[in-house]
Amino acid sequence: MTSTTTAAPSRTALTVLRRTAWLAGALFWSAFAVLEAVNHGWLAGALALLFLVLPDLTFLVALDEAPRMAKGQLAPRAVPYYNAMHRALVPVALMALYTAAPIAWAPAFAALCGWLAHISYDRAFGYGLRTKEGFQRG
Template identity: 65%
Template structure:
């Protein structure tokens, strides 16, 4: 008697993964808009110190791209120099500013630019994830 083996179609699994990836990116974009609005609100409400802190911290995570700049000519297109990867990944972890935000919320002394800065940092991370930029492998390439 012959046995018939059927393979499960891969298309539904790929479609499910693509839908999940799209949903995650939409969620990250919604978070990015939220953190941007909160950072701008803090900047408007508390003046130039908060606005400057929000802007600086929104740009600061990408300063890690300059680490290992001398190695850049020897890297492939889209590859971050391996020496810069730990700094880049650390600056792009959402848990770091979220933990600092929790400490800020519980601290008895508050300074408005801190909240604006953390919101700017979270906005940067969220926009990166929404547009498909995430943590890097140790070799410097985008994951997955």
Template identity: 65%
Template sequence: MTVMDAGTRPVARKGIRRAVRLGWAASAVFWGAFAVLEAVNHGVAAGLFAVAFFIAPDLTFLVAVRDAHAARPGQLPARAVPYYNAAHRALVPVVLMVVCVVTPHSWAPLFAGLCGWTAHISLDRALGYGLRTKEGLQRD
């Protein structure tokens, strides 16, 4: 049995969080570069889709723009939370990318957009922004 000083636990968790955020940052760079590569290889439409899908997840804030005055700083209005969380789950664009790859009729601009979406989610996680609680607060 190992005796662990209670004071070292927060330091260990902080190191783990830092490593996870670094991994998300690497993912953001990878998927961003992949989106740019797709745009270069497949033209303007792929580039536009990559940019649009990179921006789109944060447009979920607009769902509850009229409720924003009632929210505290850093809090998302409760009405927007389900949309925000759905648009910020990494599994969604990854599964759609797999579908694009395995189906015979895939479309390069859509794949580039999904790369942009995944880059957005990864960048958010790298910066410390994750999913929200039902009250609209950041989860730890």
């Protein structure tokens, strides 16, 4: 009699699956941002593009400390800003608020799409939140 056991998925397989899901989300939010720009004009496109780049501008908070940091380390002073701009829950919550609120301004929604696309691309390519010392978590 042979016994059939199924092994738990390996950490590598789960990582690939998770990153693939983030990449799918990134492509979705990018397409949605482009759609908003096409439908609502240059301001929507400009804000989507700005918010696609904006989260990484938090590196500038402590640019003067960069030469003294280890390779891959973000200056601890910039970490709270970086982590705040790279938490997916923030733009998701703002999208929910936007949807429920009586305010309808398409460029704001396009900006949120760009922001979520940025976070999703980062996660898809293996970049996540930082420790208080400025190194990548996990």
